[in-house]
């Protein structure tokens with residue numbers, strides 16, 4: 001028996017529940033309710049996920065399992081402003097996520113959550129001497145560790161202002177109305193970086209601390225699916241650095257933000273990520289002006305407060321990283337095209353120099369992955385198992401930190417069975433080509 005299904009009678013849609021049986025439900029509501037809350041759980045292949053409760057239209061709750069981590073609870077309410085706007089308060093365990101979303105995105109809110117992996121959590125919050133609060137490692141932490149996992153406190157769709165003719169203030173006010181009291185208290189203690197008197201305090205804090213998240217959505221237009229901002233009460237305490245030691249990603253499967261280390265962190269070191277794209281801003285001045293413009297602060301990270309001469313060297317190094325990354329595959333390709341007549345050692349040195357520059361600068365963003373992957377490819381060509389495993393291991397760490405689990409699994413396979421790597425032994429093979437000199 002399909003408990004909880006809404007009945008579809010021509011154009012009139014009615015709820016089967018006693019308290020709401022005679023309540024006419026608008027077409028949009030039906031579509032939302034049906035798709036997001038009822039159909040999805042029943043499609044679960046795993047028998048342990050069943051709809052445990054489903055009651056009270058308008059305050060609908062769906063429990064998927066007794067395990068609080070594996071269950072989600074969805075409350076729907078029509079905003080009343082527009083048929084297509086719906087509020088959701090999603091309970092995930094004991095955490096409530098207050099959201100203001102376009103109804104098209106409702107389908108994307110998971111009714112079944114993957115359990116988030118257990119984070120190391122080895123950090124504490126305390127005052128910094130020049131950046132307000134910050135997070136600090138309470139023990140030595142290895143590279144590629146899962147440091148923190150957090151469910152958002154709020155999610156807001158950025159395009160609501162455009163799509164529904166609301167003012168930005170309307171949207172934030174409506175969202176704040178839905179935030180539970182305890183969350184609001186924690187939210188109000190966060191940093192406010194907005195210029196004074198530009199908006200309400202709540203809005204200012206949400207704007208100062210929210211992070212962009214992508215909710216992938218094959219079924220809805222990209223403009224709707226992307227462009228959400230989420231507030232994370234703890235991750236909001238992480239400061240910016242131009243030499244970051246962590247990256248964060250929103251994982252739609254577990255509906256959590258995950259924070260991974262990009263390099264080893266010493267006990268007492270501050271945990272920092274980059275608020276901007278460091279690859280496109282190699283100089284301190286460029287980074288500072290971008291941060292000033294976007295986030296209204298002057299960067300005083302370890303890299304930016306170096307003496308002028310050291311800053312100049314750092315700028316040069318970062319320019320060099322940008323240059324070597326521009327056509328990152330060409331040295332290897334040239335070697336390959338030339339039937340291996342050039343010295344593969346030179347290709348290796350090219351990438352090693354780039355990696356060294358990045359290590360000095362404390363950078364492990366995208367170009368780092370390319371360089372270490374190409375180093376692994378060079379060592380594979382030479383059938384050098386130790387070199388291959390070492391660089392492939394570094395590339396895999398980056399993949400893990402970026403939640404590319406399929407790629408990381410492939411890489412693990414290559415680490416275990418190097419000879420299955422596609423370019424394994426290519427140095428020997430191309431030298432033996434009949435047309436090779």
Ligand SMILES: C[S@@+](CC[C@H](N)C(=O)[O-])C[C@H]1O[C@@H](n2cnc3c(N)ncnc32)[C@H](O)[C@@H]1O
Pocket residue numbers: 130131132133134190191192193208209236237238239240241295296297298299300301
């Ligand atoms: C999202 S909050 C980070 C946590 C904040 N320090 C706090 O006390 O809650 C962002 C604010 O922290 C400060 N901040 C973060 N990184 C900084 C940096 N590298 N240099 C100077 N201030 C920084 C700025 O005031 C910025 O507006």
